[in-house]
Amino acid sequence: MFGILGKSVSTGIVTTSYPATAPELSGRARGRPEIDWANWKDARPAARVCPTGAISHEDSGDRRVARLDLAKCIFCGLCAEADTAIRVTNICECAARARQDLLTAATYSLKPDLTHNKLLDAPSSSAAGRRERTAGSSEALERLGGQIKAQVEKIFGRSLHIREVDAGSCNGCEVEIVALNSPVYDLERFGMHFVASPRHADMLLVTGPVTRNMELALKKTYDATPEPRLVVAVGACGCSGGIFGQNYASLGGVDNVLPVDVYIPGCPPNPFALLHGILTAVGRLEPREVRPEPRTGGV
Numbered sequence: 001m002f003g004i005l006g007k008s009v010s011t012g013i014v015t016t017s018y019p020a021t022a023p024e025l026s027g028r029a030r031g032r033p034e035i036d037w038a039n040w041k042d043a044r045p046a047a048r049v050c051p052t053g054a055i056s057h058e059d060s061g062d063r064r065v066a067r068l069d070l071a072k073c074i075f076c077g078l079c080a081e082a083d084t085a086i087r088v089t090n091i092c093e094c095a096a097r098a099r100q101d102l103l104t105a106a107t108y109s110l111k112p113d114l115t116h117n118k119l120l121d122a123p124s125s126s127a128a129g130r131r132e133r134t135a136g137s138s139e140a141l142e143r144l145g146g147q148i149k150a151q152v153e154k155i156f157g158r159s160l161h162i163r164e165v166d167a168g169s170c171n172g173c174e175v176e177i178v179a180l181n182s183p184v185y186d187l188e189r190f191g192m193h194f195v196a197s198p199r200h201a202d203m204l205l206v207t208g209p210v211t212r213n214m215e216l217a218l219k220k221t222y223d224a225t226p227e228p229r230l231v232v233a234v235g236a237c238g239c240s241g242g243i244f245g246q247n248y249a250s251l252g253g254v255d256n257v258l259p260v261d262v263y264i265p266g267c268p269p270n271p272f273a274l275l276h277g278i279l280t281a282v283g284r285l286e287p288r289e290v291r292p293e294p295r296t297g298g299v
């Protein structure tokens with residue numbers, strides 16, 4: 001007994017203070033790639049090596065629209081190896097409330113050899129996208145959005161029950177989700193718990209591209225979850241179908257089957273990324289908070 005107490009005292013508190021502090025990540029952790037859009041000479045080499053089509057381009061005449069879709073990105077770093085204008089960061093807080101917030105695009109004029117001549121349109125980021133949509137939306141819609149957000153914060157802000165649904169994942173996301181219950185990340189300090197039945201759940205945390213075999217089970221799970229309910233798509237597969245996309249066995253991203261409230265990119269997203277996405281869904285954090293890069297040398 002005294003031995004156990006002594007060990008607890010000598011170990012001290014291992015729980016991260018995230019989100020009050022930045023995520024503490026290993027220097028080798030891989031997060032979202034960043035493109036130096038102004039000095040990007042050619043989108044083609046990175047697009048050629050990107051295994052999921054997260055980097056793509058569309059040429060028309062002497063113009064090229066180049067895109068980076070974080071929903072498809074598996075953070076593999078191949079683009080950074082192929083192109084010095086791209087670097088892989090360890091930034092993992094990438095969750096977004098809308099699919100298009102994960103898409104960044106820029107327009108270039110082209111030289112005769114099809115390399116970039118000039119950046120014509122500054123890359124439209126998620127923040128810019130959010131601003132545009134806000135400016136364009138009607139006052140009534142804004143009011144309704146505000147009411148829904150306030151309701152979600154009121155209902156789920158202090159307590160949330162989560163049902164995890166594997167709709168066809170490789171279980172990489174599940175390994176990270178299980179870590180949320182460890183003393184290091186300790187999801188329960190936020191009043192959040194995993195439950196075994198959708199009937200007790202407020203949120204569905206859905207992983208994997210939705211396989212055709214799991215489509216009906218996922219829809220039934222959603223129907224069995226009482227309203228108001230939140231759906232969070234986890235990982236590149238959940239956000240977009242990832243490396244699998246849509247095919248004879250896979251329906252692609254979760255939003256092809258259910259309405260999704262928050263997307264958490266990554267392959268798999270680490271526990272900090274998951275916490276960021278879940279807290280974003282219940283309105284305790286803003287999507288993609290402006291933070292310095294995560295500290296290195298941690299867990």
Ligand code: SF4
Nearest residue numbers: 050073074076077079
């Ligand atoms: S990190 Fe990998 S998946 Fe992501 S854009 Fe680069 S090559 Fe594509």
